[in-house]
Amino acid sequence: MNVLQxxxxxKEHGAGASRVRAVDEVDLDVPEGQTLAVMGPSGCxxxxxxHLLGGLERPTAGEVWIGQRRTDSLSERALARLRRRSIxxxxxxxxxxxxxxxAENVELPALLAGRSLREARRRADFLLDQVGLADRxxxxxxxxxxxxxxxxxxxxxLANEPQVVLADEPTGNLDTAATTDxxxxxxxxxxxGQTLVIVTHDERVAATADRLISMxxxxxxxxxxxLDGTGRLAGxxxxxx
Amino acid sequence: MxxxxxVVRLVLADVRRHKAHAAMLVLAVxxxxxxxxxxxxxxxxxxxxxxxxxxxxxxxxVVALAPDSGPDATRELESLAxxxxxxxxxxxxxxxxxxxxxxxxxxxxxxxxxxxxPGPINRPLVxxxxxxxxxxxxxxxxxxxxxxxxxxxxxxxxxxxxxxxxIAVTAATSIYPWAAGIGPLGGPxxxxxxxxxxxxxxxxxxxxxxxxxxxxxxxxxxxSATNAxxxxxxxxxxxxxxxxxxxxxxxxxxxxxxxxxxxxxxxxLLGFLAITGVAALAAGRxxxxxxxxxxxxxxxxxxxxxxxxxxxxxxxxxxxxxVLGLAVAxxxxxxxxxxxxxxxxxxxxxxxxxxxxxxxxxLAVALLTMLPPTVRAxxxxxxxxxxSPAQYLRHRPLLTTLSAVLPTSLLxxxxxxxxxxxxxxxxxxxxxATVTGITGLLIGIAQPVRPYAALPNIRDEQNYRLLLAVTVxxxxxxxxxxxxxxxxxxxxxxxxxxxTRALGATPGQVSAGLSFAQLLPAVPGAVAGVYLGIFLFGxxxxxxxxxPPASWxxxxxxxxxxxxxxxxxxxxRFAARHPVARTLSAExx
Numbered sequence: 001m002n003v004l005q006x007x008x009x010x011k012e013h014g015a016g017a018s019r020v021r022a023v024d025e026v027d028l029d030v031p032e033g034q035t036l037a038v039m040g041p042s043g044c045x046x047x048x049x050x051h052l053l054g055g056l057e058r059p060t061a062g063e064v065w066i067g068q069r070r071t072d073s074l075s076e077r078a079l080a081r082l083r084r085r086s087i088x089x090x091x092x093x094x095x096x097x098x099x100x101x102x103a104e105n106v107e108l109p110a111l112l113a114g115r116s117l118r119e120a121r122r123r124a125d126f127l128l129d130q131v132g133l134a135d136r137x138x139x140x141x142x143x144x145x146x147x148x149x150x151x152x153x154x155x156x157x158l159a160n161e162p163q164v165v166l167a168d169e170p171t172g173n174l175d176t177a178a179t180t181d182x183x184x185x186x187x188x189x190x191x192x193g194q195t196l197v198i199v200t201h202d203e204r205v206a207a208t209a210d211r212l213i214s215m216x217x218x219x220x221x222x223x224x225x226x227l228d229g230t231g232r233l234a235g236x237x238x239x240x241x
Numbered sequence: 242m243x244x245x246x247x248v249v250r251l252v253l254a255d256v257r258r259h260k261a262h263a264a265m266l267v268l269a270v271x272x273x274x275x276x277x278x279x280x281x282x283x284x285x286x287x288x289x290x291x292x293x294x295x296x297x298x299x300x301x302x303v304v305a306l307a308p309d310s311g312p313d314a315t316r317e318l319e320s321l322a323x324x325x326x327x328x329x330x331x332x333x334x335x336x337x338x339x340x341x342x343x344x345x346x347x348x349x350x351x352x353x354x355x356x357x358x359p360g361p362i363n364r365p366l367v368x369x370x371x372x373x374x375x376x377x378x379x380x381x382x383x384x385x386x387x388x389x390x391x392x393x394x395x396x397x398x399x400x401x402x403x404x405x406x407x408i409a410v411t412a413a414t415s416i417y418p419w420a421a422g423i424g425p426l427g428g429p430x431x432x433x434x435x436x437x438x439x440x441x442x443x444x445x446x447x448x449x450x451x452x453x454x455x456x457x458x459x460x461x462x463x464x465s466a467t468n469a470x471x472x473x474x475x476x477x478x479x480x481x482x483x484x485x486x487x488x489x490x491x492x493x494x495x496x497x498x499x500x501x502x503x504x505x506x507x508x509x510l511l512g513f514l515a516i517t518g519v520a521a522l523a524a525g526r527x528x529x530x531x532x533x534x535x536x537x538x539x540x541x542x543x544x545x546x547x548x549x550x551x552x553x554x555x556x557x558x559x560x561x562x563x564v565l566g567l568a569v570a571x572x573x574x575x576x577x578x579x580x581x582x583x584x585x586x587x588x589x590x591x592x593x594x595x596x597x598x599x600x601x602x603x604l605a606v607a608l609l610t611m612l613p614p615t616v617r618a619x620x621x622x623x624x625x626x627x628x629s630p631a632q633y634l635r636h637r638p639l640l641t642t643l644s645a646v647l648p649t650s651l652l653x654x655x656x657x658x659x660x661x662x663x664x665x666x667x668x669x670x671x672x673x674a675t676v677t678g679i680t681g682l683l684i685g686i687a688q689p690v691r692p693y694a695a696l697p698n699i700r701d702e703q704n705y706r707l708l709l710a711v712t713v714x715x716x717x718x719x720x721x722x723x724x725x726x727x728x729x730x731x732x733x734x735x736x737x738x739x740x741t742r743a744l745g746a747t748p749g750q751v752s753a754g755l756s757f758a759q760l761l762p763a764v765p766g767a768v769a770g771v772y773l774g775i776f777l778f779g780x781x782x783x784x785x786x787x788x789p790p791a792s793w794x795x796x797x798x799x800x801x802x803x804x805x806x807x808x809x810x811x812x813x814r815f816a817a818r819h820p821v822a823r824t825l826s827a828e829x830x
Contacts, residue, residue: 051822056743076818077747084745091825095740099634099660104641109744111652117645140636156744 002065003163003195004030004053009062009072011048011218022048024218025062030164035186035196037206040215046199047168049215053197054087054166055079067163084113088157092169094149096141102152103128103137109159120159127155131185147178154185164195171202183208248546252554262522265721266555267562269515270606272714274566274599277508279574281595283497286578286588291412291490293586299364300412301331301458303467304489306423306482310335310453317481318457325462326470331362332457335443338421339451341380341436342397343388349433350384351414351421352398353456354443363413363458365437366585370407373437377406383417383583384434387699398436399446409437413458415492416583418699423482496580499704502781503681504577507711510674512602514715517671518722520610521664523555525729527614534618544619551615552607559607563599567591580703634660649746653754657734658761664726665762671722672766672801673773678715679797680774682708687789720808727759727809731816738817739824748817755813756806763805767798 011023022045030036038046051057052064055071064072066086071079083089088109096105103124110120128134131151133144141149150170157165170186171179179202187208189196198205206212207226214222256263294300305321307314318333335354340347355373359365365372365379370392373379378398380390385408390396394405414420418432438446447453461470467485474483523530530551537547567590574588591599637659644655658665685708691698731738738751746754771794778786 047826048822054743056822056825057820077749080742080745080747080750083743089743093825095736095743095825097737097740099636099656100641101636101638104638104645107645108741111645112649112741112745114649117642120645160745 001032002029003032003034003067004028004197005063005065006053007063007065009049009052009064010060011045011052011057012060021218023052023059026218026220028213028220030195030197032163032195033190033193034211035190035198035209037209037212038197038199038215039201039206039212042201044215045218046215048218050166050168050197050199053164054089055083084109084160086163088160088162088165090150090153090157090165090167090170092172094141094146094153094173096149096152096156098141101138101140102133102144102148105141105152106155106159109156113160123159124155127158128152130188131155132181145178146174147181150174150178150182151185154182158189158194164197165189167196167198167200169200169202170198171200171205179204248549248553251550252557255554256558259526262526263554263558265522265725266515266519266558266606267565269511269518269718269721270559270562270603271566271569272718273508273511273515273602273606274563275508275569275573276504276511276711276714277602278567278570278591278595278599279577280501280504280506280508281598282570282574282588282591283501283504283578284494285592286574287494287497287584288490289589290575290579290584290586291493294366294410294584295412295486295490297585298366298410298412299359299361300486301363302461302464302486303459303470304413304422304484305457305459306336306484307333307455308480308482310447310455314455314480317479318455321457321459321474321481324470324473326466326473327459328462329362329460330457331356331360333455334440334457335447336421336454336456337443337446337451338433338453339399339446341384341388341434343390343394346388348384348388348418349421349431350398350436351433352378352436352438352443352446354440355437357439362460363411365409365411365413367407367409368585370405372407372409373439374406375439375442376403377438378403378442379407379409379437380405381414381417381420381435381437381583382408382410383581384420384436386582387417387434387697396436399451401446403438403442410583410585411435412486412489415489416496417581419492419495422484493584496700496703497578498783499700499781500577500707502777503704503707503711506681506777506781507678507707507715508602510678511711511714511718512606513674514671514718514722515606516609517667517674518718518725519555519606520667521722521726521729523610523614524661524664525733527617530614531618531621535621547619548615551618552611555607555611559603563603567595567599577703577707580699649750650753651757653738653741653746653751654757654761657730657754657758660734660737661730664730665758668723668726668759669762669766669769671719671726672763672805673770675715675719676767676770676797676801677774677777678708678712679801680771680794681778682712683789683793683797684774684778684786687787687793689787720804723759723805723808724812727755728812728816730758731755731812735816735819735824739819739821742817742821743825748814752810752813752817755816756809759809759813760802760806763802767801770801771798 006026006028009023009026013020013022038049040046048057052059059072063070066082071082106124106127107120110123128137131154133148133151136144136148144152171182174182183205186196198209200206209226212224212226213220305318307318315333321327322330337352339350339352341350368382378396390405392405392407395402396405414422414435417434420435421433467487471483534547578588640655640659644652647655685705691701742751
C-alpha cells in the first residue's frame with residue numbers, strides 16, 4: 001500500500017517570463033515502510049517536492065495523496081490537521097523553538113494534536129531516550145550541539161507516530177560524527193517500518209535508503225531501488241536511456 | 242568632521258529605510274509634546290493675553306466697587322481720588338445689574354455707564370463697530386461671542402431694545418462670565434457679561450427698578466503696589482471692595498483651571514504611549530541593530546561612534562518632533578488660553594518650564610526606547626553579532642507547562658507572551674494609558690451640567706472638548722501601537738510560528754494565538770486604566786465628583802478589549818497566512 005502518491009505534480013514559481021517550473025509533472029509512489037532518498041543539484045526542486053508532499057506548499061497542478069486521502073485540494077486547516085496526525089518534518093536548520101527545552105520541543109506536536117500533557121511528556125521521554133538525548137531533556141536548544149539538535153528534531157517529528165517522516169537535508173548542517181548518529185537513527189526507523197522521504201546532498205545518507213530518486217530541473221531523471229527488504233541490492237529502474 | 246559626516250550619512254540612510262518607524266516616532270512625540278506644552282503654558286499664556294489687553298485698554302490698577310449707589314457710595318469712591326498713591330481715576334460710574342436677550346437666548350449682564358469719550362484709564366478697545374452713542378450699546382466680546390451677537394443686532398436689556406453699535410474688550414473686569422466681579426451689597430454674583438451704555442442710558446435703566454452699584458477705576462503711582470494700597474484703606478467702616486489688576490488676571494485663569502490638568506496629564510499619557518510604541522519598534526529592530534553594530538565594530542568603529550550612530554537617529558527625530566510639537570502648541574494656544582474671546586493679543590513662545598518638561602519627555606522617549614537595544618548591541622561580541630541573530634529568549638518552564646494544558650490557540654498565545662514579557666508589559670501600560678483617558682472622558686460626561694443661566698458653561702464645554710481631543714489622540718496612538726506591537730510580535734516569532742504550523746497548528750489557531758498574546762496583557766491594563774482614570778480625575782477635581790454608572794466603565798473596558806482583538810486580528814491573520822515553506826527556507830540558508 002502506498003503511503004505517498006503524486007500524479008503529474010507540478011509547482012511553478014514566478015510569473016510571465018520569469019516563471020520557473022520547480023517541480024515538473026512528477027509521478028511518485030512511496031509504499032509503506034520505504035526509505036526514499038531524493039538527490040539532485042541545488043535548485044532542482046527537491047525541497048519544493050518535500051514541501052508539496054507535506055502540504056507546506058500548494059501545487060500549481062497535479063495530485064498529492066497521503067494514504068487514501070487526496071491532500072492538494074484540502075483547506076489550510078485540514079492540511080494542518082493532516083500534518084499533525086500523518087506527517088513528521090525534519091529540517092536542515094532543525095527549527096527547534098529556542099525558548100523551549102528539548103523535551104518541551106518534542107512534546108509540542110502531541111500537545112497540538114490535543115493529547116494530554118502527561119501523555120505528551122511520556123512520549124517525549126520515550127523518544128528522547130530512543131535518540132540518546134534523555135540526559136538533555138531539560139536543556140535548551142542553544143545548549144545542544146548541532147547533532148543533538150537534529151536528533152531532538154527527529155524525536156519531535158516522531159511525536160505523533162506519523163505515517164511518513166519528511167526530512168529536508170537532515171545532515172546538511174552536521175559534522176561527520178553527528179551525521180553518523182543521525183544515520184543510525186534513520187536506520188533504526190527504517191528497521192521499525194517507518195516510511196521516510198529524505199532529501200539530501202549526502203551520498204552517505206542516500207546509501208542507507210531503499211530507493212534513490214535523482215532530480216534535475218524539477219523532473220525525476222533516475223529512480224533506483226537500492227536495497228530489497230533484506231538489505232540486498234535489488235535492482236535498478238532507469239528512467240534515462 | 243569625517244565621523245560626524247559618517248554618523249549623519251548612516252542616520253539618513255536608516256531613516257530612509259525605515260520611513261514608517263520614523264513617521265510614527267515623530268507623530269507620537271509631536272502629539273505628546275504639543276499637548277504637554279499647551280498644558281504647561283496655558284496659565285502663562287492667559288496672563289500674557291491679559292497683560293496685552295491691559296496695555297491696549299489702559300487697564301486700571303485697582304477697581305473700587307461700592308455695594309450700592311447713591312451719594313454715600315459716590316462720596317466714598319470719590320475720596321479715593323485724593324489718596325496720595327492714586328495718580329488718576331475713571332468714574333465713579335453706575336453698574337446696573339440686568340439681563341440681556343438676543344436671538345432667543347439670554348444672559349445676566351452688568352451695564353457700565355461709560356463716558357462718550359473714554360479717558361486714559363479704562364479705555365475699552367473696540368474690536369468691531371464703534372464706541373457707545375446715546376441709545377446704542379457696546380457688548381463685551383466674550384459675551385458677544387457666547388450669544389452670537391454682531392454689530393447691527395438689536396439686544397434687549399431689561400425689556401428695552403438697543404442697537405449694538407460696537408464690540409469691545411476691557412481689562413477692568415474679569416472675562417465673561419465673571420464681568421460682575423461682585424454682586425450687589427458685596428455678595429456673590431451670577432455669571433454675567435458686560436455691556437457699555439452712556440451714563441444717561443445706564444441711569445435710565447437704573448430707574449427701572451434694577452439693582453445698581455457704583456464703581457471707580459484707579460491708577461496708582463506704583464502699579465505693582467496694589468496690596469499696600471488696599472492695606473492702607475482697610476478699616477472697619479469701609480464698604481468698598483478693591484479688585485487689583487493682579488486679582489483680575491488671576492481670576493481670568495480660573496476658566497482654565499480644569500484645562501491645565503487635562504492637558505498636562507494627557508501630555509504625559511501621550512508621552513507614555515509614544516514610549517511604548519517606539520520601544521516596541523526599537524525592540525523589533527534589535528537583531529538588525531546588533532548586526533549593524535557588529536559590522537561597524539568589524540570595520541574599526543569605536544563604541545562611542547557606534548552608540549552615536551544608533552542613538553542619533555532617535556534623538557534627532559525626537560528633537561524634530563519636539564520642535565513640531567511646540568509649534569503646534571503655539572498655534573493652538575491662543576484659542577485654548579482665551580476660550581471666551583474676552584482678551585486680545587498673541588501668546589509668547591514656550592517658557593523655561595515648558596522647554597525643560599518637553600525636553601525631558603523627548604529625552605525619555607529617545608533614551609528609554611533606544612538605550613537598551615544600543616547597550617545590547619554594544620555588548621554583543623562582534624562575531625556573534627555578525628553570525629547569529631541576537632535572540633534574547635528566556636526559558637520559562639512554569640509558563641510553558643501551564644500553557645501545555647490549554648487549547649492550542651491559548652497555548653500559542655501564552656508562549657508568545659512569554660517570549661517577550663517586556664513587550665507584554667509595554668502593551669499593558671499602553672492599554673492602561675488609553676483607558677485612563679477614556680475613563681476621564683466618561684467621568685467628565687457624567688458631571689452635572691452647570692450652565693451660565695441659559696447659556697452653556699464655557700469652562701465645562703472647553704474641558705469636555707479637550708478631554709475628548711486628548712482621548713481621541715490617546716486612542717489613535719494606542720491603535721497604532723497595538724497594530725505595530727502585533728506586527729512586531731508576528732514578525733519576530735514568524736519562524737517559531739511557521740514551525741508550529743508545520744507541526745500541525747492551523748493558521749486560525751496561530752492567528753488567534755497572536756491576538757490572544759496581545760489581549761492577555763490588555764486585560765489588566767484596561768482594568769488598571771479605569772482605576773487610574775478615577776484616581777487622576779479625583780486628584781485634579783475640586784469638590785465631589787459624580788461617578789458614571791459602573792456599566793459605562795465596564796463597557797469601556799470591554800470595548801477596549803474588543804477593539805484590541807479586532808485590531809490584532811488583521812495583522813495576526815496576515816502573518817499567520819504567510820507561507821510556511823518560504824519562512825523556513827529563508828531561515829535555512
